Amino acid sequence: MVAAVAQICLKKGAGKAVTEVWLGVEGLKSGWVWVGIVAMVTSLFSWLYSLRFVPLNVAYNLAGLVQVLVPLGSWLLLGERIGPTRLCGILLVCAGVFMVARPLMSVEEKL
Numbered sequence: 001m002v003a004a005v006a007q008i009c010l011k012k013g014a015g016k017a018v019t020e021v022w023l024g025v026e027g028l029k030s031g032w033v034w035v036g037i038v039a040m041v042t043s044l045f046s047w048l049y050s051l052r053f054v055p056l057n058v059a060y061n062l063a064g065l066v067q068v069l070v071p072l073g074s075w076l077l078l079g080e081r082i083g084p085t086r087l088c089g090i091l092l093v094c095a096g097v098f099m100v101a102r103p104l105m106s107v108e109e110k111l
Helices: 002-015 031-051 056-078 084-110
Strands: none
Touching: 002 031, 002 056, 031 056, 056 084
16 A cells, blocks of 8 residues: 555656656655655565565565556546556456455454
């Protein structure tokens, strides 16, 4: 989730750059870029923390939700369009994440 916020903030900050040639230095003047950087670092630490408790094959598949959250966040917050092909892809990712997470849910219910 935090990784998706980071990507949206970085996109918003990169769009604020006023020069045609964006080398990165100009973008550092944007508050959105700094929020994105902080979110990216936070995402890294939360990822490392979660790897202590969740098997990598499960955690990595659950991280696929970023492929759902970024387009939906871009649609809601940035006004980007989601075409029919992308929508089908989002639904397939959701189905895949559900299939991976479902065995975990049944194990947790037994605890």
